[in-house]
Amino acid sequence: MKIYKVDGTLVSTNRIAMMEHKPLLVVREKEGGTPMVAVDPIGCKEGDWVLCCGSSAARDATGVKGYPSDLTIVGIIDKWGDAADGNSSS
Amino acid sequence: MKIYKVDGTLVSTNRIAMMEHKPLLVVREKEGGTPMVAVDPIGCKEGDWVLCCGSSAARDATGVKGYPSDLTIVGIIDKWGDAADGNSSS
Amino acid sequence: MKIYKVDGTLVSTNRIAMMEHKPLLVVREKEGGTPMVAVDPIGCKEGDWVLCCGSSAARDATGVKGYPSDLTIVGIIDKWGDAADGNSSS
Amino acid sequence: MKIYKVDGTLVSTNRIAMMEHKPLLVVREKEGGTPMVAVDPIGCKEGDWVLCCGSSAARDATGVKGYPSDLTIVGIIDKWGDAADGNSSS
Amino acid sequence: MKIYKVDGTLVSTNRIAMMEHKPLLVVREKEGGTPMVAVDPIGCKEGDWVLCCGSSAARDATGVKGYPSDLTIVGIIDKWGDAADGNSSS
Numbered sequence: 001m002k003i004y005k006v007d008g009t010l011v012s013t014n015r016i017a018m019m020e021h022k023p024l025l026v027v028r029e030k031e032g033g034t035p036m037v038a039v040d041p042i043g044c045k046e047g048d049w050v051l052c053c054g055s056s057a058a059r060d061a062t063g064v065k066g067y068p069s070d071l072t073i074v075g076i077i078d079k080w081g082d083a084a085d086g087n088s089s090s
Numbered sequence: 091m092k093i094y095k096v097d098g099t100l101v102s103t104n105r106i107a108m109m110e111h112k113p114l115l116v117v118r119e120k121e122g123g124t125p126m127v128a129v130d131p132i133g134c135k136e137g138d139w140v141l142c143c144g145s146s147a148a149r150d151a152t153g154v155k156g157y158p159s160d161l162t163i164v165g166i167i168d169k170w171g172d173a174a175d176g177n178s179s180s
Numbered sequence: 181m182k183i184y185k186v187d188g189t190l191v192s193t194n195r196i197a198m199m200e201h202k203p204l205l206v207v208r209e210k211e212g213g214t215p216m217v218a219v220d221p222i223g224c225k226e227g228d229w230v231l232c233c234g235s236s237a238a239r240d241a242t243g244v245k246g247y248p249s250d251l252t253i254v255g256i257i258d259k260w261g262d263a264a265d266g267n268s269s270s
Numbered sequence: 271m272k273i274y275k276v277d278g279t280l281v282s283t284n285r286i287a288m289m290e291h292k293p294l295l296v297v298r299e300k301e302g303g304t305p306m307v308a309v310d311p312i313g314c315k316e317g318d319w320v321l322c323c324g325s326s327a328a329r330d331a332t333g334v335k336g337y338p339s340d341l342t343i344v345g346i347i348d349k350w351g352d353a354a355d356g357n358s359s360s
Numbered sequence: 361m362k363i364y365k366v367d368g369t370l371v372s373t374n375r376i377a378m379m380e381h382k383p384l385l386v387v388r389e390k391e392g393g394t395p396m397v398a399v400d401p402i403g404c405k406e407g408d409w410v411l412c413c414g415s416s417a418a419r420d421a422t423g424v425k426g427y428p429s430d431l432t433i434v435g436i437i438d439k440w441g442d443a444a445d446g447n448s449s450s
Binding site: 008009010011012013014015016018019024026034035036038054055056059066067068069070071 | 119144150164165
């Protein structure tokens with residue numbers, strides 16, 4: 001899994017039916033990093049540090065079997081060991 | 091999922107039968123970035139910012155179970171939170 | 181999917197039985213790029229620009245269900261929209 | 271599989287139910303490298319060099335069929351051949 | 361598939377039971393490149409140039425259905441077309 005910071009929401013009204021209305025969030029590994037889009041089955045808010053799961057596991061992790069996701073938030077991070085690099089949540 | 095901009099179409103007449111006649115689009119993460127090719131089950135046009143799903147989820151997302159895709163457009167982006175980096179659609 | 185140029189053949193006589201005798205081609209994203217090896221179910225020749233599918237979809241795309249491939253040629257490219265970067269076939 | 275060094279633990283109390291209470295460890299390919307998060311079904315401690323499996327295989331490797339992981343520790347490394355680059359465990 | 365050179369063996373006695381006792385080899389794309397670890401169902405020796413399969417196909421390629429691998433050697437390379445870059449086997 002990778003660690004991302006929630007950067008904001010993404011609106012896509014014209015989407016395939018299989019995506020339903022699940023919330024999509026823009027997340028980044030670091031400030032100014034490439035924006036990725038993750039499905040949010042938890043209810044995160046901007047600024048949260050989150051744990052995202054990719055690969056085929058991202059599908060079931062949404063809570064809907066076979067959902068078309070390749071990146072899904074699986075947890076909000078309380079704390080992780082490496083505060084020194086300025087990325088840890090507080 | 092990743093965010094791409096639609097750059098144009100791709101023609102491949104000599105393709106494996108499993109690919110059928112679904113439209114294929116050239117997409118890029120940014121101007122001048124590496125061209126990727128995505129299956130388009132929605133009907134996008136050049137210049138659209140789109141959301142693409144990779145991994146095994148790209149297959150069913152085409153609307154055809156087990157379709158041979160590793161990158162499929164799953165939504166056209168209306169708006170996303172990070173206009174500051176010049177990538178957001180308007 | 182990614183766009184590659186066919187660079188030549190690869191010979192591997194000592195291979196696992198599941199690979200059978202399908203042709204394997206060395207392909208590159210660009211001149212001097214990292215060589216990748218793709219299964220060729222179509223019959224490409226050196227210099228062809230091809231469309232390759234990775235991920236789990238690469239397996240069935242070979243035409244043999246469950247074939248051990250992570251990169252399979254799924255089409256020969258006739259033309260794609262971005263001739264300006266010198267990669268398009270003609 | 272990739273080789274990582276265990277850097278510490280990660281706490282995420284608000285996680286999806288499928289993740290249960292399995293321990294999550296922050297691992298890095300090298301000092302100062304990008305932090306990745308792996309599920310630990312073995313019981314590693316900080317400083318251990320470990321072997322991690324990604325892709326869909328990461329799921330069953332946790333010991334729970336279909337677990338939502340894309341990176342799972344599958345072994346603690348005793349020794350590997352390349353001590354010269356300063357990464358081998360001792 | 362990718363081309364790697366076998367660099368040596370890797371010893372991991374404390375591993376998950378699903379990994380059994382299959383040999384694990386350290387492989388690299390080039391001299392000094394990032395070490396990767398591949399399952400070897402063929403019997404390679406140091407210095408061999410090999411073809412490795414990743415993604416979900418790496419699992420069955422080991423010869424054991426559902427084996428937890430994301431990188432498996434599927435062939436020893438006799439020869440490939442691109443001797444000019446100094447990577448081809450001889």
